[in-house]
Amino acid sequence: MRGAMDKKIRAVIVDDEELARQMLREFLSGHQEIEIAAECANGFEAVKAVTELKPDLVFLDIQMPKLDGFEVLELIGTDRAVVFVTAYDEYAIRAFDIHAVDYLLKPFSAERFETALHRARQRLGGKLPAPTELSSSARPPSQPLERIVVRDGSRVFIIPVAKLDYAEAQDDYVALASEGKKHLKQQTISSLEGMLDPSRFLRIHRSYIVNLEKVTKVEPYSKDNHMVVLSNGTQLPVSRSGYARLREFLDQTRAK
Secondary structure (H helix, E strand, O other), X not given: OOOOOOOOEEEEEEOOOHHHHHHHHHXXXXXXXXXXXXXXXXXXXXXXXXXXXXXXXXXXXXXXXXXXXXXXXXXXXXOOEEEEEEOXXXXXXXXXXXXXXXXXXXXXXXXXHHHHHHHXXXXXXXXXXXXXXXXXXXXXXXXXXXEEEEEEOOEEEEEEHXXXXXXXXXXXXXXXXXXXXXXXXXXXXXXXXXXXXXXXXXXXXXXXXXXXXXXXXXXXXXXXXXXXXXXXXXXXXXXXXXXXXXHHHHHHHHHO
16 A cells, blocks of 8 residues: 555446446445545546546456446556456456456455455555556457557547558557547557558558558659558558568459
């Protein structure tokens, strides 16, 4: 428990089921050192509450409408202890892959809850390692992204990858261009590249990944460089190595 022993631990409960929230409330009622700062019934409410209230501890359901628990965790970052709560054992390994302090498999006992709470206190006291990179591990292995979640303050945007025109590297961020707008996400372009379907997205430049379905033509730009033109008129540079990859993809497509 960071700091003084008498400091309250502020917790947020996130679950779309009222009965599940009620059970967590009852288990927490015996712990005067823990204050429930908010209860949330979906992922959007969770991101808003955590962003604004900055709790120490989050009890986070995994299967929820709108945003699932892994997407919520990706958006709220790693500055707090998170205990996943789920009815599905298949999510347990993923929970530990992204270093949640523990997971509670519904229905769980008071004793199991106390174990999770003890681990959360260890995290808050610095006795357990903090989570690391979330974005690449917050999805099942070998499954390409179907959508990208982006937080802007307490607001959340969901970008279906089918509507992603291109991604542009900006230092440790990527600018995601979709439907005439750009959304900034803290993630490296290399990390994003590894999460996208390689049959649909191609790294054409060290700073650009393009949605191949949006490309209408490839034109020479200078003696050794090219550019792609997208269906909305956007022009993006293509490096020499990017052009080689693009030619290889086009040749494979024609051969099918």
